[in-house]
Amino acid sequence: MASKRSDAVLEDREFKAGQRAMWALGDYHEFARRSLWEFGERLVEACGIGPGQRVLDVAAGTGNVAIRAALAGADVVASDLTPENFEAGRREAAAHGVRLEWVEADAEALPFADSAFDVVTSSFGAVFAPNHQVVADELLRVSRPGGTIGLMAPAVPARNAGFSQMLAGLPSTFGGVSPLRWGDEEYVAKLFGESVESLEMSRRRTELAGFADETQLRDFLRAHHPVAVELYSEAADDPEAVAMLDDMLLSVINLCYARGEGEAGSFVQEAVLVVAQTRSVTLAS
Numbered sequence: 001m002a003s004k005r006s007d008a009v010l011e012d013r014e015f016k017a018g019q020r021a022m023w024a025l026g027d028y029h030e031f032a033r034r035s036l037w038e039f040g041e042r043l044v045e046a047c048g049i050g051p052g053q054r055v056l057d058v059a060a061g062t063g064n065v066a067i068r069a070a071l072a073g074a075d076v077v078a079s080d081l082t083p084e085n086f087e088a089g090r091r092e093a094a095a096h097g098v099r100l101e102w103v104e105a106d107a108e109a110l111p112f113a114d115s116a117f118d119v120v121t122s123s124f125g126a127v128f129a130p131n132h133q134v135v136a137d138e139l140l141r142v143s144r145p146g147g148t149i150g151l152m153a154p155a156v157p158a159r160n161a162g163f164s165q166m167l168a169g170l171p172s173t174f175g176g177v178s179p180l181r182w183g184d185e186e187y188v189a190k191l192f193g194e195s196v197e198s199l200e201m202s203r204r205r206t207e208l209a210g211f212a213d214e215t216q217l218r219d220f221l222r223a224h225h226p227v228a229v230e231l232y233s234e235a236a237d238d239p240e241a242v243a244m245l246d247d248m249l250l251s252v253i254n255l256c257y258a259r260g261e262g263e264a265g266s267f268v269q270e271a272v273l274v275v276a277q278t279r280s281v282t283l284a285s
């Protein structure tokens with residue numbers, strides 16, 4: 001009879017294979033370029049990334065952080081569970097005249113040596129791995145003493161702050177633990193524990209331009225966002241299910257995006273920026 005441990009290993013392997021297949025759907029790069037791209041630049045600035053530093057970007061997608069870090073002069077490794085998206089990342093990097101190393105890796109089992117990096121980043125990425133403590137431990141392990149860990153975590157707009165805690169408590173499609181929990185300072189402080197010297201969390205906003213209304217944004221997400229593409233493909237033969245998904249996606253848009261104040265017809269997306277400095281000296285246990 002299989003042991004509980006081997007059951008758990010098998011379950012984790014199947015879950016990660018499912019996540020990988022999902023993130024390879026649609027056109028992730030197109031989605032990222034029009035929505036999350038600017039967060040990459042903000043994260044690189046917030047972590048003070050510059051020439052000569054060795055940087056690991058975890059769950060890098062098509063490289064919005066990694067490419068900016070390379071443009072800032074760092075020596076960069078971009079890692080992700082879904083190597084299907086690396087080709088788009090390589091093309092984007094080449095268009096900007098930079099080269100980086102692309103490595104397939106699970107954020108919960110990074111194939112890198114202890115203390116290998118000066119800065120470890122992850123934008124809307126590592127937060128999707130289900131075992132938050134394992135992820136935090138891995139980010140700390142590969143980061144050198146006195147190094148920097150920088151994350152962008154999804155957040156609902158301030159006007160929906162009341163829903164934020166409720167949503168963070170709901171089981172999510174990402175292994176039963178909501179990625180929104182990474183926006184809670186007390187929770188993140190516990191994950192990093194005594195291994196960090198400082199922890200700063202603040203909000204950042206970027207604008208998605210060019211969507212006249214919620215319906216246009218919904219149709220864009222439906223066509224490009226891997227999670228939406230997967231849900232719609234499962235419902236493809238059932239017009240009622242498709243109509244339900246359409247309504248649900250509009251509700252998600254209303255909850256997760258605010259209307260932009262600048263260009264007419266644009267939306268604002270918010271994130272929580274997390275910057276932690278790891279201890280320069282390991283505490284005696």
Ligand SMILES: C[S@@+](CC[C@H](N)C(=O)[O-])C[C@H]1O[C@@H](n2cnc3c(N)ncnc32)[C@H](O)[C@@H]1O
Nearest residue numbers: 023032059060061081082106107123124125129
């Ligand atoms: C929303 S995308 C973010 C990608 C990129 N950082 C960006 O900002 O555009 C989420 C990424 O997390 C990756 N991912 C999900 N679970 C992961 C895991 N356990 N380990 C590593 N990457 C993971 C997915 O493959 C996907 O590329």
